[in-house]
Amino acid sequence: MSLLEVKNCTIRYQNGTSAVNNVSFSVEKGEIVSLVGESGSGKTTMVRAILGLLPPGGKVTEGEIILDGRNLLSLSEREQEELRGKDIAMIFQDVGASMDPIKLIKSQYVEAIRTHERISREESYDKATDMLKRMHLTDANRVMASYPFELSGGMKQRVGIAMGMTAQPKLLLADEPTSALDVTIQAQVVHELRELRDKYGATIILVTHNMGVASYLSDKIGVMKTSQMVEFGTRDEIIIDPKEQYTKDLIDAVPKMGGNRFAR
Amino acid sequence: MPDNAVLLEIKNVSKEFPVKKKKLYAVSDVSFTLSRGETLGLVGESGCGKSTIAKMIAGSLPVTSGSITLDGVEYTHMKKKEFAKFRRSIQMVFQDPLSSFSPRMRIGTYLCEPRVNYDHVSKDEAMAEAEELLAKVGLPAEFLMRYPHELSGGQLQRVAIARAIAISPKILICDEATGALDVSIQNQIAKLLVELVEENNIGCLFIGHDLALVRSVTQRVAIMYLGRIVEFLDSETLQEEYMHPYTEALLDSIFDVHCDQDEDIKLLAGEAPSPLVVHNGCPFAQRCEYCTEQCRYQLPELSHVNGTHYVACFNPLKR
Ligand SMILES: Nc1ncnc2c1ncn2[C@@H]1O[C@H](COP(=O)(O)OP(=O)(O)OP(=O)(O)O)[C@@H](O)[C@H]1O
Ligand code: SF4
Ligand SMILES: [Mg+2]
Numbered sequence: 001m002s003l004l005e006v007k008n009c010t011i012r013y014q015n016g017t018s019a020v021n022n023v024s025f026s027v028e029k030g031e032i033v034s035l036v037g038e039s040g041s042g043k044t045t046m047v048r049a050i051l052g053l054l055p056p057g058g059k060v061t062e063g064e065i066i067l068d069g070r071n072l073l074s075l076s077e078r079e080q081e082e083l084r085g086k087d088i089a090m091i092f093q094d095v096g097a098s099m100d101p102i103k104l105i106k107s108q109y110v111e112a113i114r115t116h117e118r119i120s121r122e123e124s125y126d127k128a129t130d131m132l133k134r135m136h137l138t139d140a141n142r143v144m145a146s147y148p149f150e151l152s153g154g155m156k157q158r159v160g161i162a163m164g165m166t167a168q169p170k171l172l173l174a175d176e177p178t179s180a181l182d183v184t185i186q187a188q189v190v191h192e193l194r195e196l197r198d199k200y201g202a203t204i205i206l207v208t209h210n211m212g213v214a215s216y217l218s219d220k221i222g223v224m225k226t227s228q229m230v231e232f233g234t235r236d237e238i239i240i241d242p243k244e245q246y247t248k249d250l251i252d253a254v255p256k257m258g259g260n261r262f263a264r
Numbered sequence: 265m266p267d268n269a270v271l272l273e274i275k276n277v278s279k280e281f282p283v284k285k286k287k288l289y290a291v292s293d294v295s296f297t298l299s300r301g302e303t304l305g306l307v308g309e310s311g312c313g314k315s316t317i318a319k320m321i322a323g324s325l326p327v328t329s330g331s332i333t334l335d336g337v338e339y340t341h342m343k344k345k346e347f348a349k350f351r352r353s354i355q356m357v358f359q360d361p362l363s364s365f366s367p368r369m370r371i372g373t374y375l376c377e378p379r380v381n382y383d384h385v386s387k388d389e390a391m392a393e394a395e396e397l398l399a400k401v402g403l404p405a406e407f408l409m410r411y412p413h414e415l416s417g418g419q420l421q422r423v424a425i426a427r428a429i430a431i432s433p434k435i436l437i438c439d440e441a442t443g444a445l446d447v448s449i450q451n452q453i454a455k456l457l458v459e460l461v462e463e464n465n466i467g468c469l470f471i472g473h474d475l476a477l478v479r480s481v482t483q484r485v486a487i488m489y490l491g492r493i494v495e496f497l498d499s500e501t502l503q504e505e506y507m508h509p510y511t512e513a514l515l516d517s518i519f520d521v522h523c524d525q526d527e528d529i530k531l532l533a534g535e536a537p538s539p540l541v542v543h544n545g546c547p548f549a550q551r552c553e554y555c556t557e558q559c560r561y562q563l564p565e566l567s568h569v570n571g572t573h574y575v576a577c578f579n580p581l582k583r
Contacts, residue, residue, distance in 0.1 A: 037446075038446045038448065038449075039416075039417060039445065039446045039449075040416065152535050152536070153310060154535070155535070181310075182309040182310050182473060183309075183473055183474070183475070183514060183517040183518060184309060184513055184514065184517045184531075184532040185309075186517065187516070187517040187519075187529050187530075187531055187532070188531055188532075190519070190529060191529045191531060194529075209446050209447065210519065211447060211521045212518065212519030212520055212521050212523060213519050215519065215520075215521050215522070215523055215525075216519045216523050216525055216529075217525075235525070239521060239522065240522075249448060250447060250448060251521055253447040253448040253450070253451040254447050254476075254521045255447075255450075255451070255454075255474060255476035255477040255479075255480050256476055256520060256521070257475070257476045257479070257503055257515070257518060257520065258503060259476070259480065260480070261479060261480045261481070261482075261499060261500065262454055262455050262458040262480050262481055263303055263458050263461075263480070263481050263482055263483055263499065264462070264483075
């Protein structure tokens with residue numbers, strides 16, 4: 001059985017247009033699956049629906065989302081709340097912006113752990129520093145004693161991943177986790193995501209517009225265009241042997257270091 | 265091909281910001297020229313001073329020292345009134361298209377504004393030109409009547425470019441102008457820019473994070489680190505000829521679509537040092553794997569390699 005199964009999912013916003021139209025795909029345990037495709041094609045809407053946090057007015061009108069045998073769409077608000085952070089965690093594009101600017105990392109992190117686990121502050125602190133070290137933030141105590149603005153973008157993003165992973169969720173959703181970062185820092189974050197899977201068996205769904213990152217990290221890739229999944233397959237099926245014209249165009253459009261230049 | 269006449273000259277430009285009784289060295293001693301029909305790329309990590317340079321060229325931020333000359337006229341120390349006539353020659357396009365539009369202004373009005381304001385042409389005349397401008401950037405005339413929220417990000421960015429060229433600027437600065445767009449639209453915008461620069465023989469400064477993209481639309485690329493330009497490269501041969509260790513780190517950080525999944529990622533160690541501290545040595549020293557004793561106390565100057573290639577490093581990579 002797959003860890004996650006999305007079956008014929010249609011998601012609509014208030015104005016009636018479907019943001020996701022009859023989308024199906026599945027994710028096995030320990031896999032990294034990327035969703036790529038044009039902006040506004042429904043990638044973020046799709047992962048938000050899995051998290052159970054669609055923006056106001058958004059609703060899954062058809063289909064099923066099944067995690068570990070449980071249909072997420074039939075859960076109560078409370079049950080969903082419990083699932084978030086514990087079974088499913090999400091990292092956003094700009095973690096820094098979702099942090100409380102006037103609170104130390106320490107108190108934000110410890111608080112986040114204690115909403116899901118009944119353990120002492122001390123234990124939470126240790127757990128947090130342990131996770132930060134796994135994210136290669138070697139000076140974990142200094143990071144804990146910092147305000148968000150005192151950390152660089154890459155450090156904040158790694159803190160965000162650490163926070164998301166502390167409860168060892170079954171599924172980690174990452175929406176453009178590197179697109180606000182510099183290329184050198186992006187490489188660090190990609191490295192951490194890869195290690196989470198290789199060393200700790202994490203299952204990850206990644207939304208990204210960086211085809212290179214998707215190609216490096218993914219076991220499977222889903223290509224979305226105007227609310228539909230036009231192609232879903234293994235990394236090699238999509239990158240090396242794409243069937244759909246849209247996928248081919250997308251791969252061709254990626255600027256490549258050795259590629260042709262437009263300028264003369 | 266760029267015409268060799270120098271259009272814009274930046275000479276020893278520095279910018280310091282006062283921050284809590286300290287000085288933040290945002291840009292230090294930067295010099296370069298831009299010719300007609302030429303696009304220069306500016307690449308480097310967040311906070312290294314790219315936008316600060318752009319703003320100084322556009323005249324929206326005064327320089328701390330140094331000079332900027334356009335068509336032989338030095339304008340860094342001009343009076344406000346005098347500069348007002350100058351300002352139109354330098355136009356900018358920014359990353360987030362939607363934020364530079366006012367939500368209740370129709371696209372047509374937005375496109376007419378600069379011509380009406382600067383050249384006092386009639387509304388009708390400006391509107392006719394606006395239609396031509398839209399055609400130039402590949403959009404239908406019916407967009408004149410639309411509001412910003414009715415356009416996609418890529419379409420808005422085209423409109424922003426159309427407005428920037430409406431008053432025939434000599435210099436166009438694109439600061440992360442395609443950063444928020446998906447690759448296919450990014451590609452269209454890149455092609456459009458190259459065409460406009462060629463057709464109108466303007467000079468263009470193209471700022472971005474994606475070295476592969478920047479390379480594709482430029483003739484030369486300047487690599488920046490902590491307020492300084494550390495290498496100038498020819499875009500065509502960049503990958504074969506780079507010599508600076510930071511350029512190498514940038515290239516190592518690119519994920520190619522056809523990459524090998526089993527290959528380890530080469531990571532750049534550490535974080536960029538604080539721009540609040542004066543560094544005596546090479547700004548890259550703490551993170552550089554080729555760093556030697558000399559690098560810690562002496563600043564490497566940009567030196568000529570050949571052609572348009574310059575590098576600031578004591579131990580440049582041999583190739
Ligand atoms: N008005 C200001 N006051 C004080 N410091 C500033 C100001 N504007 C910029 N800085 C600082 O100057 C340095 C250079 O900033 P700049 O915006 O030029 O970077 P950038 O290269 O454009 O970065 P990015 O890629 O993130 O856009 C940074 O350390 C920044 O924090
Ligand atoms: S001057 Fe020294 S520290 Fe600086 S980039 Fe060159 S080798 Fe590295
Ligand atoms: Mg900038």
